[in-house]
Amino acid sequence: MREMIISELTQAMHDLARGFAHYLPRLIVMLILAFVGWLIAYVVKVILRSILRLINFDRLSENAGASQLLHKVALPSATEMLSRFVFWVTWLGFILLGVSVLGILGLQEQIASFFLFVPRLFVAVFILFFGLLAAGFFSRAALLAAVNASVPSPRLLSLAVRSIIIVFVLSIVFEELGLAQQTMLVAFGIAFGALMLGLAIAFGIGGREIAKRFLEQKFVREDKEQDEDELSPL
């Protein structure tokens, strides 16, 4: 009996040792990959940060309105955020590559799907950034045009333009990420429809006078008081 127990324990120890010996090189490979990945991710981060500073990415992000958002939630600058994002994605990629070397069943599929997801994540970030940039540009263009044309509530108009573009961009981003596509589609449809209906009602009923004045300014030239300029600038 005693010998049997000792034999089983010895067998178990041998199996453990064999298993450990079998996994140890893989574990070392994983650790090496993680370390090399960290080094590469760090170098990529430093290079990317320098490039972004060189092209004045923070100013671009400021124009897009992204910097203000980051500042509000006490996050670092857009350059720093993007550099860190790339660092973590790169390093995580290497770690997952290392984990896949371990050959753990069931994990392989998840890792493969992560690598398939990474390009879409980058595309989504790209769309989000340039979408915000477009929203900033067009809302400012609307604001300036409205101020110079003496249209009432220019800031409201500018905000409406920005909101519509951002909602549109977010719907594209979620679609790209494949997150709750049906929900997003329905939510976007409802939100956009409601916004348009609201604007139509507001402009038609609440802003009847404004609409009247606007149309008069646009098409009727008899209103001398409104039509005349101060003086000839040239």
Next chain:
Amino acid sequence: MEDGTFLTDDFLRQLINVGEVDILVGLPTHNNARTIGSIVQTIRSGILRSFPRERAVIINADGGSRDGTPDLVRAVAIDDARPASNLYALRTLHVIGTKYANAPHNGVALRTILAAAELLRAKACIVVSPEFESIQPDSISNLLHPVYNEGFDLVSPTYRRHKFDGLLMTNLLYPMIRALYGIRIRESYMTEFGFSGRVGSQFLGQNNWSDSVGENGVELRFTLAAISGGFRICQSFLGEKEHVERRAADLVPTLRQTVGVLFSALESGFDIWSPVSGSQPVPTIGSDPDVLLDPLRVNRKRLREMFTTGVNELESVFQSILSPSTLTELHAIDALGEEEFRYPAQLWVKTVYEFAAAYRKSVINRDHIIQALAPLFRGRVFTFLVENRNGSANDVANNIEALCLEFERLKPYLLEIWKSKQ
């Protein structure tokens, strides 16, 4: 040298028939049937009186008129029987024309005229606006004579104008160009001007015609090119210029064609304007520029309102363009009542210089920077109107001179912010 390939075959044929000329008059038109007849007659009279022995051509560059303007120009050319006139040409005075496009474009029209001048080897050229109804035969001579007989390369016009006309010129373009380039040209945005074949060819070759930027605001671009090229420049008095009523919506396109062009030229010409200090007058032929003092109905209240709306609504835009101290001062003057409101010269000059530096650094989209200047310019116009409401011609001239000196005094400030990275 421009090869002139953008000219139509028909126009090239007409130019070949004309041959070399001494004098060329460019007449850009678009639906000017009401005025064009008398203007062409005046041009002819001017040439026949002062240059009867020179070979001359009038070139009509039309931007797709639908009221028969080109036909009227040709009809005037054919109508040589003027029994009342004792003017006879000793050489043929040609009148030719081309339709350069279906829509008017000052840049393309000038390019057509310059290319024709180069192909015809014209010694002295002038461009006359079809809206300059009060033009006199002497005006033609005043523009041509300095180039043809005295060796000047550019003749800029001066006029007798209402004291409240051309406020962008008096409050920004004239003082800023004077302070930066050191040359006192009153009308840098020229609709009537004279030039030598030399400066015409150089501008034709240098200007970037391939994109819309190069063709935009070409009237001012030409002046700046002549100044930067070190050409001989003078001014010539052309008489009275009519008051042109404009709508508020005209201001932004005008700012693009003038201030936008000036700011853009400052970027490429930094080495030329940065070492200049002080300013020198240019030779003036004829009378000095004069002002009319007739009462004029102006909606000042609206100007003030548009300034206030701009300062309050465009806060986020101004934060990118202006320094905090300038923005604070703008808010401070905006808080003043209508009677006390003044946009002082010093603050106006600082504003303009900060806009120029922001444009150079592209802190936001450049066109947005130009648009943002419009409400502030209206505030400055309001102040100018109030300060000169009862002012005599001398008072107005003194106020403009004081503003010019302020621009010159604060030039080091522009250089400082121009070079700073913030």
